[in-house]
Each structure stands twice: as C-alpha cells, then as structure tokens.
Amino acid sequence: MAEVKLTINGKQITAEKGQTILQAAKANNIYIPTLCHFEGIEGRANCRICVVEVEGMRTFQPACVTKVSEGMAVNTETERVRAARKATLELIMAHHAVDCHHCMRIGSSSEQSLDPKFCEMCFWCDCERDGFCELQTLNREYHVDVLPYIQHEHDYETDDSLDSVIRNPNKCIKCRRCVDVCGEVQTVHNLSMANRGRDIMVVPEMGKPMAESACVRCGHCVDVCPVGAIYMKEHKDEVIYMAHSYEDDVVAQLSDDVLPELDKLYKLEPGTIRIGQVVSALHKIGIKNVVSDEHAAFLAAQQAAEVIDKKLGKEPVIITDSSAVMNFVDRYFPEMKGQISKYDSKQDVFGKLAEEFKGEKRLKTVNVTNVKEAGAEAKETGNVDYAINARELYRIFMRTGGAPARKNVCAFDKSWNDGSLPYAQLLKSKAWNLESDPEELAVLVDGKPVKCAVAHNLGQVRKLLEGDYKKYDIVRLMA
Ligand code: SF4
Ligand code: SF4
Ligand code: FES
Known part of the structure; x- marks a missing residue:
C-alpha cells in the first residue's frame, strides 16, 4: 500500500494512501470527535462534528470522509474548529428533545458533573442513554451550557408497538447509522429517511409502526444509535x-x-x-x-449436535438458535424454512x-x-x-450503587462440569461483525474435515440462503 506523509497538529505522520484524515489520526492516537461516523461503515458526513482545518482549503473539512494527501497540513483543535463544532452541537440540540439539559450539568465541566452516577441518581430525566449518550458527552466536552437557538419541538409519538425495540423520533439526530446498519449490514432495509428539511426523520417500512414493519428484531439499530432515539425497552x-x-x-x-x-x-x-x-x-x-x-450453552450445543449428527452427509445442515434469523427467513426465504433446524438459544x-x-x-x-x-x-x-x-x-x-468492585469477587452460585462443548469450533459464542462474507472453517468429524460456514450478520445469512449454503456441509446462522 502506497504511503503519504502529512502533518496533524504539527506532528509529522505517515498514512496509507486512501485513508481518511480520521483513520490516519486514530492510527496515530490523535483524537477527533465524531457523531454520525460508525467504524466499519462508509461515512456520509451528516453531522459535521469531525470538521478540521486543512491548510490551503477555505472551508472546514469533515475528517471522516476527507482523504489524506501528500504534504497535507491538518489542524484538529484550533479555536475556530472548536467554535464550529460547538455551533453544530447547538444546532443539533435545537432539534433534539432534550430530557437531560434542564439539570444544568450537561455543559458544565466540573468533575462532579461529569460523573454519570449523578445522572443516574437523578429522577428528573429518564432517557435510556443518560450517562452514555454520545451527544451528551460531546455537549459536556464542548461546554454547551445554554441553548441559543429556538427549540423546534417536534411532537412525534413514541413507537412502542413492539414493546422491545422502541423508537422515539423526537430524539433522533439524523445520523443514519441505524438506516445503514439495518440496510447495508443486515439487508433488512426496514429503516429509511423520510420527509425533507427540518421534518426529515427515520421511519420503518412505509411509515408503519415497528410491529407491522419488516423489522426482524435483531436489535442492532439499538446498538448503533448514539442517542436515545432507538432503544431496547428497559426493565x-x-x-x-x-x-x-x-x-x-x-x-x-x-x-x-x-x-x-x-x-x-x-x-x-x-x-x-x-x-x-x-x-x-x-x-x-x-x-x-x-x-x-x-x-445452557452446553445443553443448547448438544441439541445442535444431535441435528448435525442426524443430517450430516444426507442433506445440507443449516442450524440457528436465533429467533431474529427465523423472523428473517419467514419474511425473505419462506421456501427455506423447512430446511433450517432451530435449536434452543x-x-x-x-x-x-x-x-x-x-x-x-x-x-x-x-x-x-x-x-x-x-x-x-x-x-x-x-x-x-x-x-x-x-x-x-x-x-x-x-x-x-452496586458497581463491580475490584475487591469483591464471587464464584457463581452453581456450576456444572459438562466437559467440552460438542462441535466447539462451530458452536461456541461468536460476535456480530460488519463483514459481507461469512466465516469459513473446517471442522473435524470422525477425523475428516467438514466444510462449515458461520454467518455473523443477516447480510451474510442472506448470501448463504441465496445459494451459497450448497458449498458447505454445515451452516450456522446468526443475526
Ligand atoms: S431491530 Fe434489526 S431489523 Fe429491526 S429495525 Fe433495527 S436493525 Fe432493522
Ligand atoms: S434513530 Fe438514532 S441511529 Fe437512527 S438516525 Fe436517529 S439518531 Fe441516528
Ligand atoms: S462524524 Fe464526520 S461528519 Fe459526522
């Protein structure tokens, strides 16, 4: 990979050609704040929080999409840059239903105000992201103490039709992370942007309530939303x-x-x-x-192993313990339903x-x-x-006040000695990822290698069910 030399805040660094300023800065431990950017998904520069000054350019550049070039001189923390980011935050706040700002701690910089436990002890605001909201954190960092712009209060109804994945459009900052994850990674395409101007908002399929939409309840939009606009119902x-x-x-x-x-x-x-x-x-x-x-993992794996042992060599073995995968199959691959063996989660x-x-x-x-x-x-x-x-x-x-403390360590109240997990390589816990291709692995069965694939997101599930599953002896599907 070709290299380019540039400076960030006067420090000479080397970056790979094609990298963004944000990637080059991260690789060199230089902090640039972000909000709409999500690692692994191509940036769309929606929020402008990551703006930086590039010498010779007349306008600020969003670091998450601007590519590095030879001899570039970038400044990430000048007064002008910080003022621009603060103004952007103030504008975002003008369209955000701010549950937490009235407590006056949000923009304050005192040590006590930064401690999230003070937020949790307070019963005035019950936003699900209070204490770890990315917007709240940036407001603190940029001392957004007062809101200078008129609040454009929207009064959208909270969509709690699913009673699990809940949408509160009044808090949405239009970053599109949920739209990209649901569409590009999960290939469900349930969420999209509707309307224009200040009425722009994220809506489920055809503006329907979530319970009637294409949502398969995988929960990944919840995970990527930086604020409390999509959340899992709390208990x-x-x-x-x-x-x-x-x-x-x-x-x-x-x-x-x-x-x-x-x-x-x-x-x-x-x-x-x-x-x-x-x-x-x-x-x-x-x-x-x-x-x-x-x-539970052992007993679930035993169930999966029984299916594998029964079907291997006779028909394609496709297994899953995920109800979101089954919802996805119901909607997009109903003809495959009979071929998929669901074992207990x-x-x-x-x-x-x-x-x-x-x-x-x-x-x-x-x-x-x-x-x-x-x-x-x-x-x-x-x-x-x-x-x-x-x-x-x-x-x-x-x-x-029950935080995990270093000195207080307990054993589990009951433990079992189950021995090793059957088909461990295939059935052990695996994490969701953003890749487009499933993981391939060879598992030894009776001393012979068997070709297996594991889907780590619904986009990979789609790829396998569209026909790629035929290349493998065993396929495991995760959402
Ligand atoms: S839960 Fe999954 S399928 Fe439903 S909207 Fe979110 S990302 Fe899309
Ligand atoms: S719902 Fe959350 S993730 Fe989706 S656009 Fe709004 S703020 Fe971003
Ligand atoms: S993080 Fe770069 S524009 Fe939003």
Whole structure:
C-alpha cells in the first residue's frame, strides 16, 4: 500500500494512501470527535462534528470522509474548529428533545458533573442513554451550557408497538447509522429517511409502526444509535424491585459477553472487569442466585449436535438458535424454512431449566447477556421474565450503587462440569461483525474435515440462503 506523509497538529505522520484524515489520526492516537461516523461503515458526513482545518482549503473539512494527501497540513483543535463544532452541537440540540439539559450539568465541566452516577441518581430525566449518550458527552466536552437557538419541538409519538425495540423520533439526530446498519449490514432495509428539511426523520417500512414493519428484531439499530432515539425497552426498575421482593426467588443467568461493554461504560481498559466482580455486584443488589451461562450453552450445543449428527452427509445442515434469523427467513426465504433446524438459544434453555427446578417456589428469571436480540426474544417467547443487556446492567448498578468492585469477587452460585462443548469450533459464542462474507472453517468429524460456514450478520445469512449454503456441509446462522 502506497504511503503519504502529512502533518496533524504539527506532528509529522505517515498514512496509507486512501485513508481518511480520521483513520490516519486514530492510527496515530490523535483524537477527533465524531457523531454520525460508525467504524466499519462508509461515512456520509451528516453531522459535521469531525470538521478540521486543512491548510490551503477555505472551508472546514469533515475528517471522516476527507482523504489524506501528500504534504497535507491538518489542524484538529484550533479555536475556530472548536467554535464550529460547538455551533453544530447547538444546532443539533435545537432539534433534539432534550430530557437531560434542564439539570444544568450537561455543559458544565466540573468533575462532579461529569460523573454519570449523578445522572443516574437523578429522577428528573429518564432517557435510556443518560450517562452514555454520545451527544451528551460531546455537549459536556464542548461546554454547551445554554441553548441559543429556538427549540423546534417536534411532537412525534413514541413507537412502542413492539414493546422491545422502541423508537422515539423526537430524539433522533439524523445520523443514519441505524438506516445503514439495518440496510447495508443486515439487508433488512426496514429503516429509511423520510420527509425533507427540518421534518426529515427515520421511519420503518412505509411509515408503519415497528410491529407491522419488516423489522426482524435483531436489535442492532439499538446498538448503533448514539442517542436515545432507538432503544431496547428497559426493565431496570422491575429487576431492582424483584431483587428486593420477599415473595420471589430470583435467579440470574450471567454471560461473560457483557464484560467488554461494561469496561467501555465504566471507561476502563478492556479486560479490567472480571465475571466474579459482576456476580458479586448482582448479589449486592439482591439477586441471590447467579449462574453461569456455560451449562445452557452446553445443553443448547448438544441439541445442535444431535441435528448435525442426524443430517450430516444426507442433506445440507443449516442450524440457528436465533429467533431474529427465523423472523428473517419467514419474511425473505419462506421456501427455506423447512430446511433450517432451530435449536434452543441459551436463554430458552435457561428458562426451561428454571421452570423444571422451581417446584412450588415463585421463581423469577433474568438473563444477563449482550446478545442484541435477547430483549425482543424474551418479550416474544416469554422464555425468561427479563433479559437485560450490559447497558441496562450498568444503569441498574448506577441506580443502586452496586458497581463491580475490584475487591469483591464471587464464584457463581452453581456450576456444572459438562466437559467440552460438542462441535466447539462451530458452536461456541461468536460476535456480530460488519463483514459481507461469512466465516469459513473446517471442522473435524470422525477425523475428516467438514466444510462449515458461520454467518455473523443477516447480510451474510442472506448470501448463504441465496445459494451459497450448497458449498458447505454445515451452516450456522446468526443475526
Ligand atoms: S431491530 Fe434489526 S431489523 Fe429491526 S429495525 Fe433495527 S436493525 Fe432493522
Ligand atoms: S434513530 Fe438514532 S441511529 Fe437512527 S438516525 Fe436517529 S439518531 Fe441516528
Ligand atoms: S462524524 Fe464526520 S461528519 Fe459526522
């Protein structure tokens, strides 16, 4: 790859030809704020927060789409640049339903005001992103204390028709991240921009409510939305209440997939929070029984293995534990439905085990996992009482003061020794990604390599179901 030399803030750096200023800056640990940009998706320069000065150019350039060139001199933190970013934030705020600004802490720079726990202790504002909203963070960074422009209050109805993935268009900042993820990565194309000018907004298919739209409830738009405009319905109050109830026994299944997100939310280095600390923090908020998800993973994998063993060599083996994949198949590949074997998710297994063990007790179940579709799955199947993700867990800890502490480490309340996971290479937990091609792998069955593919997003699922599945012996589909 050809290289170019440029300076950023007077520092000489080398970048790859074709890289954006933002990519070159990141590679050299130079911070440029962003809002609409999402790593891995091509930028559209919608928000202009990332603007920088490029010597010789008369206007500010958005760093997320402007390519580096030989001899370029870039300044990212001049007074003019900071003033332009602040003005942009003020304009964005003029069209944002600001639940949090009235507390006067948003633009303030004091140490106390920056501590998100003060937000969580406050009951005035209950925005689902309070404490980790990207817009709120930038307002703090740029001291947006007062809102100089008239608030263009929209009064759109909150779309809670799904009771899981909820849309509040009044908070949308039109960054289009959700549209790109739903369309380009998931290939569902449920979300799009409608209207013009200040009435521009994100709408589900043909302006229908979410429950009647093409949404397959994968939950990835929730994850990428930088503000509280699309969110997974929260149950933090119900979980806190349940944990303190004398009538109910509560059992939580905890997955270690929440740890990377918890590190991020607590602004810690990756790998800092350990699972035992989260077990201890869950005990502290009143949940007495916390079990690992490893047993459920083992039982679910056993089910998948049975299907594989029965079908391998006789017909294409296509397996999934995802209800979002099944919703996607229902809508786009109904003719393939009979060929796909659905096995239980870890959440299904947990719910069934709890049902078996509860006897006369009033047993309530909470699945703590960062699987994006888990909230919608709980709502639609009722397999557990609640599914909470890392963000919700963080907000529960903030509200109850039960943060994972370094010294408080507990073992799980019950552990099983199941031995090794069948078809581990194929069936172990795998993360969603933005790639367009599925992962290919060779798994040894009776000493012979078997060709397998794993889809890590719905775009890859589409590719496989359109015919590529025929190239493989076993295909695993994830949303
Ligand atoms: S949940 Fe998934 S399918 Fe539904 S709108 Fe969001 S990204 Fe699209
Ligand atoms: S709903 Fe969220 S992700 Fe989608 S355009 Fe609005 S602010 Fe951006
Ligand atoms: S992050 Fe570059 S324009 Fe929005």
